[in-house]
Amino acid sequence: MMLTNQGMYLREQDLNTIIMALTYLKNDYTPEDLESLGFGNTIDEGWDKFETVVQELISELTYKS
Numbered sequence: 001m002m003l004t005n006q007g008m009y010l011r012e013q014d015l016n017t018i019i020m021a022l023t024y025l026k027n028d029y030t031p032e033d034l035e036s037l038g039f040g041n042t043i044d045e046g047w048d049k050f051e052t053v054v055q056e057l058i059s060e061l062t063y064k065s
Helices: 012-027 031-036 043-064
Strands: none
Touching (some): 012 043, 031 043
16 A cells, blocks of 8 residues: 555555556657647647656556555
8 A cells, every 4th residue: 555645545456547547648648748738739849748748647556565
């Protein structure tokens, strides 16, 4: 289990589900996804930062699971 910064516990199964969802998102996003997440409205504008942020989240969650 992992304790979140809000004091909630996540089970390993929950962490794996979140990691899998982030991996799918990283591999299959659209310009509309980038815009709705605040990374600009073109792949050229925001994809580097988006992919970096998502990879950091995946790495952090993988390390803690």
